Amino acid sequence: MGHISTRWKSELGPEPCRSPAVHRMLPVLSATIILSAFVSCATVELNGEQMNDIQKKVSDLWHRLIYLKPVTSGSDDHIVYATCQVQPSSTLEANKPQVTGQVLFKQLYPDGKMEVFFDLQGFPADTRNATGRAIHIHNFGDLSNGCDSTSSHYNPHGVAHPLHPGDFGNFLVKDGKIRKSRSNVSASLFGPHSVLGRAIVVHEQEDDLGKGGNKGSLEHGNAGKRLACCVIGICGPELWNKAAMDNASRKKKRRESECKTA
Numbered sequence: 001m002g003h004i005s006t007r008w009k010s011e012l013g014p015e016p017c018r019s020p021a022v023h024r025m026l027p028v029l030s031a032t033i034i035l036s037a038f039v040s041c042a043t044v045e046l047n048g049e050q051m052n053d054i055q056k057k058v059s060d061l062w063h064r065l066i067y068l069k070p071v072t073s074g075s076d077d078h079i080v081y082a083t084c085q086v087q088p089s090s091t092l093e094a095n096k097p098q099v100t101g102q103v104l105f106k107q108l109y110p111d112g113k114m115e116v117f118f119d120l121q122g123f124p125a126d127t128r129n130a131t132g133r134a135i136h137i138h139n140f141g142d143l144s145n146g147c148d149s150t151s152s153h154y155n156p157h158g159v160a161h162p163l164h165p166g167d168f169g170n171f172l173v174k175d176g177k178i179r180k181s182r183s184n185v186s187a188s189l190f191g192p193h194s195v196l197g198r199a200i201v202v203h204e205q206e207d208d209l210g211k212g213g214n215k216g217s218l219e220h221g222n223a224g225k226r227l228a229c230c231v232i233g234i235c236g237p238e239l240w241n242k243a244a245m246d247n248a249s250r251k252k253k254r255r256e257s258e259c260k261t262a
C-alpha cells in the first residue's frame with residue numbers, strides 16, 4: 001500500500017481527493033435525508049405552519065445542492081457580487097472609441113434574479129445620429145487576442161439570438177456614457193451555467209435583436225466590431241454598494257437642479 005502511495009506521488013502527482021463541492025454537498029444531502037425522514041415520521045404531530053417551514057428548509061437545501069453557491073468571504077452569505085473591468089480591445093484601431101468602465105453584478109442566493117449595473121465611458125459625445133450599442137456575454141473569458149478571442153455569445157441552451165442569457169440588448173449613449181441597470185436577464189452567477197469567468201463585450205453598433213433576416217442576426221445580432229471587453233470575476237459587496245450610493249446622489253442632484261430650473 002505504502003509502495004503504491006509512494007509510486008502515485010512520484011509518478012502521478014498528488015493522490016486524488018474529493019472536491020470542495022463534494023465536501024459541501026455531503027452534509028447538505030445528509031441533512032435533507034434526515035429532514036425528509038423526520039417529516040414522514042412526524043406528520044401527525046405538526047401543524048400547517050411547521051410543515052411549511054420544514055418544506056421550505058428541505059427545498060432550500062436541495063437548491064443549495066443543485067445550484068452551488070460560489071464560496072465568498074462577504075458578510076452577507078445570501079448574496080453574490082461580481083465585477084467586470086471594461087478595457088478597449090487590444091486589437092482595436094486607434095481611431096475607434098476607447099471604451100472603459102465597470103459592469104457590476106448582484107444576485108441573491110439561491111433563487112434571485114441577477115441585477116446588472118453598467119457604467120461605461122469613452123463613446124463619442126456627439127450622439128445626434130447615434131444608435132444604441134449592443135452589449136453581450138460571450139463564451140470565453142479569454143482576452144489573449146483582445147475581445148476577438150472571447151468567441152461567440154454564451155449559449156448554454158443552444159437557442160438563437162437574442163435569447164442567450166447574456167443578451168442585454170441595446171444601450172443609448174448619453175454625453176459619451178452608458179449608465180444603466182438591467183434586472184430582466186436570465187443569466188446567473190450560480191450553478192453549472194454560471195457566467196463567472198466569461199466575457200462582457202461592448203459592440204460598436206446596434207443589436208438587430210434577431211430581426212435582421214440573415215444568419216448573423218440569429219447568432220450575434222449583427223452588432224459589429226468589438227470595442228471593449230472584460231472577464232466577469234467574483235468580488236465583495238463594496239463596489240456595488242458604492243455604485244448604488246453614487247447613483248442615489250446623482251439622482252438627488254438631478255432632482256434638485258430640475259426643481260431650481262422649474
Ligand SMILES: [Cu+2]
Pocket residue numbers: 135136137138153201203220223
Ligand atoms: Cu457580442
Ligand SMILES: [Zn+2]
Pocket residue numbers: 136153160161162163164166167219220221
Ligand atoms: Zn446573443
